[in-house]
Amino acid sequence: MAEYEHGSMDITDKEKTFDGFVKISTRVAIFSIVLLIFIALVNG
Template structure:
């Protein structure tokens, strides 16, 4: 088994991936809300 020292994990790439995912989700949510508002205004 590999030796593991508590607190020695490099998590920079994981943090970058999570930040990118959260950015994608936030932008996607905003786009969906804008589409729904436009549909309510023009198709309702």
């Protein structure tokens, strides 16, 4: 087996995927909050 060195693996693709996930999750959360506020204001 090859020797493994901690920190030697290329993780740029994983970082891009995680950043995209965080962006989409943030946008969905903001959209949901705005939608709930809108519904509350419309229904009075």
